[in-house]
Amino acid sequence: MHPSKLQSLCLSLLIAYIAILLPWSGIGLTLRPDFLLLVIIFWMIRAPNLCNIGTAWGVGLLMDLASGGVFGQYALAYTIAAFFAATYQRRLVLFNHYQQLLYVFLLLLTSQISLLVLKMFTGSQPAGWQYFLPSISGVLLWRIALMLGLKTGARSSGA
């Protein structure tokens, strides 16, 4: 259908995954945005025929593998976030930049809250407020990407 798009989808996922695999530690680990989910959301807006809930689930499994936790946790969290992304995908052309940022923030938060609930079911300690920082850094990253001219399908705020 769009071989070039498919290639760039795979490439961007690969780069995001390597970014996750970087040896983060300390404050960097606390602030690390969820690169993979950001890439998934971007492609779900941009090319929903290539990237759907199934893709998000598969990528979530990769994330489970990288985190060393129980299989299926990130997969479920990504699936839920991707479901909301898919549901509101058609309305996105009406959003301006700031509405889109809020929308992305809510998606990131959804995946984090789902993950938190799952982790607490499997016997982890409840996390502190710092746990939600990656959602904020993720949105900031999205904002930077918009400023650098990434086309995310939103109208510029002036229009």
Next chain:
Amino acid sequence: MIKGFNHKLEQQPAPAFFVRGPSSFARLAFFSALSIALIATDSRLQYLAALRQDLVALLQPLQTVANAPAQLYRNTDEYFTAHHNLLNQNRQFKQQLLKQDAALQRLSTLMLENEHLRNLLQANKALEESSIVGEIVHIGRDPFTKKVIVNRGDNDHVVAGAAVVDAVGVIGQVTRTYSGSSEVTLITDTSLAIPIQVERNGLRAIAFGHGRDQTLDLPFLPANVDIRRGDVLVTSGIDGVYPAGLKVASVTEVKISADSPFARIVGVPTGGVENHSQVLLVSLAHSEMWEGDEVITTPKPSTKRTRGKPAPATNNPSKIHAPQ
């Protein structure tokens, strides 16, 4: 403006706008069910352990790529370290080596003496241990657990259960091994408990990781327990996992409240996880451990046998010296 908007509409191909295939709700239901099945399988059953090992082995090249920038930075940093810094460090190391050499000489005589005394008492041999130096590759990525990844794995005969120590104390335990790396759960993780002994009075207890901050808890000890602030906690060695006498933590807080029958005791680990990158993976020889168990559980038959006819003792080489 309208022109631009039209242009945008033209850019986006029509099929991309309408997703075909099953509805997103159907997909959500399907993949959620699949995830939940996976979670249940992985947390309760052991089927996925081998699969995970294979997948991690496949991931190894990507991991190497991801580690390359940090490695490069470290290498250049080392390269440009000032000359006198290195000289100073070298001098320090030499002094340290001298001190440790002296201690080591005493240790070898003590070990001989210890063995002799154990023979006299007909006690079991102390557990032999094998160790291997590893390097912490990266800190675990899961914010809920305290884990680190070390660059030694199955290929270096690291087994799950091996104790991990650094120069100043116990850090944790190997919980999962892959072909070229292994996952170490730190003692501050809530899922890890470590049998300890107070160095001052030999009191035994179990320390649990606290999880959130870098501390250990000693729960379920009575309010009148003889533990004070500053006490050093060492491994007791009765679990057959950790060698005895390694430093674990020092007590920083002992709180006794009237409304609880237990004292609240908090310790801070002596081993620095964040500070060191070199660690030692210590595993006890398990065959020896089993022999030890056998002797403990059936002391009478074995002594009878050795007293009655000395020959059978030879089929168990490690116990040849025991009756002398």
